[in-house]
Every structure is written in structure tokens, then in C-alpha cells.
Amino acid sequence: xxxVSQTPSNKVTEKGKYVELRCDPISGHTxxxxxxxxxxQGPEFLIYFQGTGAADDSGLPNDRFFAVRPEGSVxxxxxxxxxxxDSAVYLCASSLTGRNTxxxxxxxxxxxxx
Amino acid sequence: GENVEQHPSTLSVQEGDSAVIKCTYSDSASNxxxxxxxxxxxxxxxxxxxxxxxxxxxDQRIAVTLNKTAKHFSxxxxxxxxxxxxxxxxxxxxxxxxxxIFGQGTELSVKP
Numbered sequence: 001x002x003x004v005s006q007t008p009s010n011k012v013t014e015k016g017k018y019v020e021l022r023c024d025p026i027s028g029h030t031x032x033x034x035x036x037x038x039x040x041q042g043p044e045f046l047i048y049f050q051g052t053g054a055a056d057d058s059g060l061p062n063d064r065f066f067a068v069r070p071e072g073s074v075x076x077x078x079x080x081x082x083x084x085x086d087s088a089v090y091l092c093a094s095s096l097t098g099r100n101t102x103x104x105x106x107x108x109x110x111x112x113x114x
Numbered sequence: 115g116e117n118v119e120q121h122p123s124t125l126s127v128q129e130g131d132s133a134v135i136k137c138t139y140s141d142s143a144s145n146x147x148x149x150x151x152x153x154x155x156x157x158x159x160x161x162x163x164x165x166x167x168x169x170x171x172x173d174q175r176i177a178v179t180l181n182k183t184a185k186h187f188s189x190x191x192x193x194x195x196x197x198x199x200x201x202x203x204x205x206x207x208x209x210x211x212x213x214x215i216f217g218q219g220t221e222l223s224v225k226p
Contacts, residue, residue: 041218042120042205043158050212058213091158100146102163103160103214104160105159107155
């Protein structure tokens, strides 16, 4: 595609529910990243995929957060038992090879937990 | 540790003036330093980047300088225009890996 696409653009869920956020990277990009951005803050790293495997998941805050990229393209970020503190904009980015190459961001998914 | 400090947090300039945003980083192994512009409700957009083998890079009205010894890098915007108004983020790669560590952002306002 022309750019990184994230769906949905907005998601409102009740506390305790499960949510899935989807990211379609730029075609041919092997590296994919998830970040979380709270209001007035810079993006905070969550996880980085190189192909199908998670090369670095050190930013996932706890075991309620999980991400997959089964075919090395589309990725899904999964959040179990959502809490109000999970409310933020979740950003996805992709880059051609990963290390030291330009990362292009999607428009984000705004998650609101009520 | 992984840390990128950015300042100022807000910056207001008159149209046509220059704007400078500064960042410092802690990871001496960092080699890649991109700058992103984020408009309200949108994802960050890459505007310029620099790698550690160069000290300066310029693209029209935008330039970035890097001092690896001091672990400083700066964004310079000349001849600012109202459409430059946005939040700007600096970032550095951590441990030469794929992830970026972002600064806290600078809200730039260009007054006509």
C-alpha cells in the first residue's frame, strides 16, 4: 500500500474487555514496530518485529499485551483485560530493513477504556 | 540507559524567523537520529534524519546537526511558515537496534 494503515482509527471499550488493533505495513517492509503515545508525550516503544519474529519486546508493559505478525506482513496488537490506564494512541510503523532505516508511521488507533 | 531529552517543550516564533530545537541522548552506541513532525490527530511524519558518520544535513529550509562527542543533535528550521506549526519529536536508535527512543516533543507555533 501507499502507507502504513491502522484499523480501527478509534476504539472505545469497557474496562476488562479484550481488544485487537491491526497494522498493515508498507509492502515489502520487513521491520514493524508498535509504539504507544499518551497525551503530550513522545511515542513509547512497545515491540519490534523483524519478519515474523519479535526481535525486541522489551517495551510491552505486562503480560496483558501481546503482538503477532504470523506472515511477516500484517500485525495485530492484542490487549487482554483492558484497564483505564491503557487509554492512549497506539502507533504502528514500518521500515524497509529495520536497523538505521527510515520508519514510517500510520495514523494511529486511539484506544479509550471506559 | 535509554534516554533522549528534548527542549524547549514549547516554542513560539514569528513567521520568517528561525526555530531551533535541541536534543541530547544517553546511549553512546546510537547511530541514527530522525526528526518527526506530528500534526493534530495524525501519526508522526519523518522530516529529516542524520546518521553518525556526518555532522550536518540540510534539506531546503530544514537542517540537522549532530555532535557525537557531546551527544547533542539539533533541528534548525529557517524562514518559518505558519504550516510549520506542529509538534516536533527527535529520536535516537537504541543499542543500534531497531527501536527508537523519542524525546518529549516541542510544540512549535509560527505566528503570521
